Amino acid sequence: MRRVLLWASATIGAATLVTFPYWTAEWESSRFATTVLRDILVFAIFALSLDLLVGRAGMPSLGHAAFFGAGAYAAGVATQRLGTDQLPLTLGAAAFVAAALALLIGTLVVRSEGIFFLMLTLAFAQIVFAIAFQWTSVTGGSNGLAGIARPFLGGIDLNPPERMYVLVSATFLAVVLLLRAVAGSPYGRVLVGIRENERRMRALGYDTARIRLSAFVLAGSIAGIAGALSAYSLRFVSAQDVGIGTSIRAFVMVLVGGAGTLAGPVIGAAVVLYVERILSSAVPVAETVLGLLFVAFVLLARQGIVGIGGAAWARMRR
Amino acid sequence: MGSDAPLIEVHELSRSFGGIRALDSVSFAVQSGERRAVIGPNGAGKTTLFNVLTGEIAPSGGSVRVAGDDITRLRPWQRARRGIARMYQRNELFAPLAARENVALAVSARAGPYRFVGTPSPAESAFADELLTRVGLAGREGVPARALSHGERRQLELAVALAQNPRVLLLDEPTAGMSPAETARITELIAGLDRTLTIVIVEHDMDVVFRLADRVSVLHEGRVIADGTAADVRGDTRVNEVYLGKVVVR
Numbered sequence: 001m002r003r004v005l006l007w008a009s010a011t012i013g014a015a016t017l018v019t020f021p022y023w024t025a026e027w028e029s030s031r032f033a034t035t036v037l038r039d040i041l042v043f044a045i046f047a048l049s050l051d052l053l054v055g056r057a058g059m060p061s062l063g064h065a066a067f068f069g070a071g072a073y074a075a076g077v078a079t080q081r082l083g084t085d086q087l088p089l090t091l092g093a094a095a096f097v098a099a100a101l102a103l104l105i106g107t108l109v110v111r112s113e114g115i116f117f118l119m120l121t122l123a124f125a126q127i128v129f130a131i132a133f134q135w136t137s138v139t140g141g142s143n144g145l146a147g148i149a150r151p152f153l154g155g156i157d158l159n160p161p162e163r164m165y166v167l168v169s170a171t172f173l174a175v176v177l178l179l180r181a182v183a184g185s186p187y188g189r190v191l192v193g194i195r196e197n198e199r200r201m202r203a204l205g206y207d208t209a210r211i212r213l214s215a216f217v218l219a220g221s222i223a224g225i226a227g228a229l230s231a232y233s234l235r236f237v238s239a240q241d242v243g244i245g246t247s248i249r250a251f252v253m254v255l256v257g258g259a260g261t262l263a264g265p266v267i268g269a270a271v272v273l274y275v276e277r278i279l280s281s282a283v284p285v286a287e288t289v290l291g292l293l294f295v296a297f298v299l300l301a302r303q304g305i306v307g308i309g310g311a312a313w314a315r316m317r318r
Numbered sequence: 319m320g321s322d323a324p325l326i327e328v329h330e331l332s333r334s335f336g337g338i339r340a341l342d343s344v345s346f347a348v349q350s351g352e353r354r355a356v357i358g359p360n361g362a363g364k365t366t367l368f369n370v371l372t373g374e375i376a377p378s379g380g381s382v383r384v385a386g387d388d389i390t391r392l393r394p395w396q397r398a399r400r401g402i403a404r405m406y407q408r409n410e411l412f413a414p415l416a417a418r419e420n421v422a423l424a425v426s427a428r429a430g431p432y433r434f435v436g437t438p439s440p441a442e443s444a445f446a447d448e449l450l451t452r453v454g455l456a457g458r459e460g461v462p463a464r465a466l467s468h469g470e471r472r473q474l475e476l477a478v479a480l481a482q483n484p485r486v487l488l489l490d491e492p493t494a495g496m497s498p499a500e501t502a503r504i505t506e507l508i509a510g511l512d513r514t515l516t517i518v519i520v521e522h523d524m525d526v527v528f529r530l531a532d533r534v535s536v537l538h539e540g541r542v543i544a545d546g547t548a549a550d551v552r553g554d555t556r557v558n559e560v561y562l563g564k565v566v567v568r
Contacts, residue, residue: 187431196413203372
């Protein structure tokens with residue numbers, strides 16, 4: 001009974017989320033709210049993919065934007081240069097290019113741990129950034145790729161903002177379901193084992209370097225999908241998408257929301273984008289507040305908002 | 319390969335750390351099903367020997383063969399796949415995971431890590447619970463490893479090693495830090511393990527050594543200074559000088 005109720009409410013919640021632009025159509029700020037929510041969901045996908053590494057497998061990557069950006073460029077280039085506007089092709093290209101890049105970088109970094117892993121991922125992402133910035137004939141260099149056409153799904157034009165939103169929110173739900181399944185699967189438990197004690201995992205017969213690489217590629221391809229959705233949404237890709245700022249934003253989202261949980265990165269994405277998009281126009285020092293908030297979470301609440309909420313809930317029930 | 323060829327053959331194994339020779343041309347052979355104790359004073363090279371046997375440390379010379387195959391260059395996970403399991407001296411567990419999950423991770427290594435869908439199988443959990451009962455942790459299956467007492471963690475450490483279903487079991491001071499009652503319990507447990515299992519045990523408690531071991535190798539400053547039956551070693555003057563004498567007086 002409890003299970004049925006949970007599933008029913010999850011389904012209703014999902015339907016409410018996906019149809020947001022339709023049932024808010026009468027609102028004065030529907031357009032704006034849809035745009036903000038769309039961008040939150042794009043970044044939530046990106047942050048969720050990073051959390052697979054940071055929270056689940058214990059691999060703190062500071063270069064995750066390389067794959068977000070690779071996906072964005074791949075979708076943009078596929079649309080503009082190869083002249084295809086079919087969603088499966090451009091989104092598939094984004095996931096594939098990001099996965100290939102993650103395989104390349106991952107092979108070189110997965111044997112390192114902790115701060116060295118952090119620095120190596122950062123360094124490789126900076127190399128990708130330099131390539132994106134200078135390879136003008138493909139990436140547009142400092143101008144980026146502007147005016148990217150939104151894709152078609154078969155005969156359905158995804159250009160109208162509400163349809164674009166539906167694409168993003170449906171993809172978001174698919175990613176949540178996928179990562180939820182992974183977290184509960186034997187593979188997810190193996191990742192936790194590697195996070196907690198890689199030495200023991202090796203002694204048990206697990207090829208941990210290869211397993212870490214598989215997680216890196218999986219996370220990279222999901223980040224690439226987020227990048228493609230960003231390219232469609234904004235109709236623009238810039239070198240900033242590959243830059244350290246984008247990597248750090250995702251990291252802040254994961255840590256503020258709560259690493260190692262599904263809700264955490266999503267809440268983190270909402271908080272960061274709320275501060276950036278809404279609070280910053282009302283309060284001039286909003287971004288500074290965000291920085292301080294991050295420091296406070298790292299120092300005082302490692303479990304993030306989800307952890308604080310969970311502790312409060314446990315106290316209330318006692 | 320003859321049927322009486324040793325299961326483990328260690329040939330002139332050496333390893334130095336800086337100027338210190340932790341292992342100095344160590345050779346010995348362990349028969350299939352044998353219980354072999356390795357004793358010696360602190361710093362004799364016992365744990366280094368285990369680290370070289372499991373592949374966590376590369377030797378600077380020499381070779382290790384298991385069942386006739388040279389495994390000297392294999393990685394730790396490959397050696398584990400060939401049936402070498404280890405109980406660590408300092409517990410190497412998955413602290414936030416329940417005791418059952420700790421054991422289940424060892425059990426499921428055989429099925430492989432790349433199972434992205436479905437939940438861990440109930441059979442794995444059932445087998446894990448069975449092992450936990452065997453080592454004396456019945457009723458503690460759901461307790462996180464970090465919340466177990468020291469003695470219980472040693473028991474869990476043994477259950478994890480057994481869960482690998484190994485043919486070679488390396489026990490690094492299995493009774494370290496245990497109460498006399500716990501020591502007696504775990505000693506009997508090890509004594510009762512199947513004779514298809516070959517066991518190498520590093521231990522300071524001589525009662526445990528003489529209870530369990532068929533043969534004893536004595537390490538001193540990285541060298542094997544005696545190798546024989548428990549009775550032989552007990553009567554060896556040199557062994558008494560460097561090691562046993564000190565312990566017995568204690």
